[in-house]
Amino acid sequence: xxxxxxxxxxxxxxxxxxxxxxxxxxxxxxxxxxxxxxxxxxxxxxxxxxxxxxxxxxxxxxxxxxxxxxxxxxxxxxxxxxxxxxxxxxxxxxxxxxxxxxxxxxxxxxxxxxxxxxxxxxxxxxxxxxxxxxxxxxxxxxxxxxxxxxxxxxxxxxxxxxxxxxxxxxxxxxxxxxxxxxxxxxxxxxxxxxxxxxxxxxxxxxxxxxxxxxxxxxxxxxxxxxxxxxxxxxxxxxxxxxxxxxxxxxxxxxxxxxxxxxxxxxxxxxxxxxxxxxxxxxxxxxxxxxxxxxxxxxxxxxxxxxxxxxxxxxxxxxxxxxxxxxxxxxxxxxxxxxxxxxxxxxxxxxxxxxxxxxxxxxxxxxxxxxxxxxxxxxxxxxxxxxxxxxxxxxxxxxxxxxxxxxxxxxxxxxxxxxxxxxxxxxxxxxxxxxxxxxxxxxxxxxxxxxxxxxxxxxxxxxxxxxxxxxxxxxxxxxxxxxxxxxxxxxxxxxxxx
Numbered sequence: 001x002x003x004x005x006x007x008x009x010x011x012x013x014x015x016x017x018x019x020x021x022x023x024x025x026x027x028x029x030x031x032x033x034x035x036x037x038x039x040x041x042x043x044x045x046x047x048x049x050x051x052x053x054x055x056x057x058x059x060x061x062x063x064x065x066x067x068x069x070x071x072x073x074x075x076x077x078x079x080x081x082x083x084x085x086x087x088x089x090x091x092x093x094x095x096x097x098x099x100x101x102x103x104x105x106x107x108x109x110x111x112x113x114x115x116x117x118x119x120x121x122x123x124x125x126x127x128x129x130x131x132x133x134x135x136x137x138x139x140x141x142x143x144x145x146x147x148x149x150x151x152x153x154x155x156x157x158x159x160x161x162x163x164x165x166x167x168x169x170x171x172x173x174x175x176x177x178x179x180x181x182x183x184x185x186x187x188x189x190x191x192x193x194x195x196x197x198x199x200x201x202x203x204x205x206x207x208x209x210x211x212x213x214x215x216x217x218x219x220x221x222x223x224x225x226x227x228x229x230x231x232x233x234x235x236x237x238x239x240x241x242x243x244x245x246x247x248x249x250x251x252x253x254x255x256x257x258x259x260x261x262x263x264x265x266x267x268x269x270x271x272x273x274x275x276x277x278x279x280x281x282x283x284x285x286x287x288x289x290x291x292x293x294x295x296x297x298x299x300x301x302x303x304x305x306x307x308x309x310x311x312x313x314x315x316x317x318x319x320x321x322x323x324x325x326x327x328x329x330x331x332x333x334x335x336x337x338x339x340x341x342x343x344x345x346x347x348x349x350x351x352x353x354x355x356x357x358x359x360x361x362x363x364x365x366x367x368x369x370x371x372x373x374x375x376x377x378x379x380x381x382x383x384x385x386x387x388x389x390x391x392x393x394x395x396x397x398x399x400x401x402x403x404x405x406x407x408x409x410x411x412x413x414x415x416x417x418x419x420x421x422x423x424x425x426x427x428x429x430x431x432x433x434x435x436x437x438x439x440x441x442x443x444x445x446x447x448x449x450x451x452x453x454x455x456x457x458x459x460x461x462x463x464x465x466x467x468x469x470x471x472x473x474x475x476x477x478x479x480x481x482x483x484x485x486x487x488x489x490x491x492x493x494x495x496x497x
Contacts, residue, residue: 024091028350029381030063031374038067042488048450053485055448056373057493060381066444066497074356074370075449076456078424079311080431081364083376086304086316087383087393088341089323095301095388099125099322101182103136104289107150109143117150118277119285120263122182123158124322125297126315127306129185130265132295137270139293147276152267153283156182156259159321160333163256165313166365172228172239172253175365177314179321179334180258184265187255187314191215191228191239194249204241210264211279212257215239228253301388305396308422309404313363320362334361338369345379352378364424367456376433376447384445394420394435410487418494421446427475428456430482436490438497448489450482 043053054070065071089097100123107116122128161180169176177187193204206215218229218240227243228251237256255261263280270277297303300319307315317334324337332340338359346354358370371379384393398404400419401411410419421434433447459475 024348026348026350027382027385029352029378031058031351031377032064034065034068034071037069039069040067040489040492042485042492043069046485046488048482048485049452052452053448053450054373055489056377056446057497058377058381058445060443060445068373070372071374072353072355072372074372075431075451076367076426076429076453077364077369077371077376077431077449078426078429079313079364080371080376080422080424080433080447080449081359081362081369082307082311082316083383083422083433084341084345084359084379085320085323085362086307086396087379088344089300089319090304090383090388090393091386092323092326093300095299095304095391097300098296098298099123099128100297101125101128101132101136101295102285102291103140103293103295104285104291106286106289109145112144112146114145114148114150116148117283118148118152119155119283119289120153120182120266120280121155121158121285122180122259122262124181124183124318125295126183126303126312126318127298128183128262128295130269132297133184133262133266133269134273136293136295137266137273137275140270140275141273143292145275148278151283152263152278152280153285154182154259154263154280155283155285156180157284159318159325159331161257161259162334164254165317165363166361168366171230174252174254175313177254178256178258178261179314179317181318182259182262183314183318184255184258184262186312187258187261188252189213189255189261191241191251191253192249193217193241193244206239206253208265208268210261210268211236212260212264213237213239215241217244218242230256232256299389301391301396304388305391308396309398311405311423313365316363317361337362345382349378349382365426367426367429367453371449373447373449376449377445380433380445380447397422397434409483410490415487415491415494419490425479425483426456427459428452428478430479430486432486432490436493438494440497442497444493444497446490446493448486450485452478 054073054075056068056071057066059066102121104119105114105116159181163178164171165176190207204215204217206213214236229240229242231238267277320337324332324340338361342359356370357375360368397420398406400406401416405423418437421432424431429451431449436444
């Protein structure tokens with residue numbers, strides 16, 4: 001009877017329904033020991049340096065490691081970090097948790113006028129959209145409110161805030177946004193310019209157009225890929241276009257102060273709707289204020305699926321900060337939060353070699369995180385040891401050849417839909433972890449890492465900038481090559497097992 005039940009389990013979410021109100025029990029996976037390392041044909045043919053690759057393949061029904069290589073060696077997980085981040089959030093906050101954005105006033109409302117101050121407070125909603133702000137504003141409009149006589153405050157004090165996700169990455173990269181409890185539409189704005197005619201100052205602009213951000217074109221610009229430099233001018237942030245690609249006149253730029261930005265967008269939208277709102281300033285929402293409206297975001301299980309499917313860094317960091325605040329009762333910075341999450345897993349998962357395990361953030365946008373294949377397998381088993389509002393954790397992951405970051409990978413008929421897994425990749429580090437359904441209808445869990453840590457360190461260390469730039473340009477073809485190695489290895493498993 002047990003074998004019949006096991007055969008029906010495509011996703012190994014074993015008989016455990018999590019209640020967010022209950023204490024999380026210690027989890028003890030049976031990983032077993034494989035007898036000897038196995039080097040597959042894919043690795044031998046590619047002549048991949050074995051010291052740079054590690055993997056583990058596991059049968060969750062038999063509770064047996066089928067194969068491994070360097071299972072206890074530490075690698076750079078990149079965005080595989082989002083697995084422990086979202087798993088902890090689902091278990092600690094609960095799959096139905098909804099982040100809230102609150103609009104409140106001090107004072108009273110008289111004949112459509114708020115005689116007092118207005119407060120917009122966020123508690124870290126990773127998926128607050130402009131349409132959600134419009135929903136709040138339309139509620140004000142439908143209540144007949146036309147003006148605020150006092151001050152408009154934004155309150156993003158519930159979490160630590162940052163002007164970028166990682167200082168190791170480019171400051172104009174769309175994946176390297178500011179982080180704050182009051183974030184909006186992934187904290188991105190559009191830079192647009194017309195490069196089809198002679199460039200003038202009026203040819204470049206930002207959407208949305210706000211007085212806290214300005215943009216201009218450098219006089220000594222180069223005909224190159226679109227490059228921007230950022231300058232803090234005290235009263236506003238200045239983006240300078242320093243390199244132009246004639247074929248592209250649109251680029252997503254990261255927001256540096258999310259709370260201030262979100263509040264300015266709110267004021268702009270309110271003005272368009274006929275409600276006069278002054279420019280915002282920071283202020284903490286006092287007790288006793290009257291709540292006008294509370295926007296409740298998506299359930300956390302839906303947010304987790306977005307994070308895992310599209311690998312959004314901002315959303316992952318906000319979820320991490322909220323999760324550790326629930327654990328400790330206080331707001332922490334990212335490194336403290338990463339350590340807290342690391343300690344949480346070491347205390348909650350037994351029978352695992354945790355030596356060297358390290359998280360310094362929740363997104364993986366860093367070269368400092370370290371996870372071994374065995375540790376990653378344990379994290380994946382922990383994550384899928386539950387049902388989250390009717391969903392297994394594995395079902396939240398991208399699907400090969402079809403969905404999210406795996407849409408363009410393993411899409412041939414022999415491997416499409418066979419793999420549900422999280423991707424990971426930064427310069428000189430790629431990874432993949434999840435479930436592979438083999439041709440024999442056997443669900444196997446896996447984690448694969450390829451990291452050239454020496455090359456990675458060369459691009460981060462101080463010294464010869466020309467050498468660093470030369471090495472950096474090798475990162476894209478390197479990632480392309482070794483993502484293909486991982487895909488070929490997975491295909492080999494599909495056939496063999």
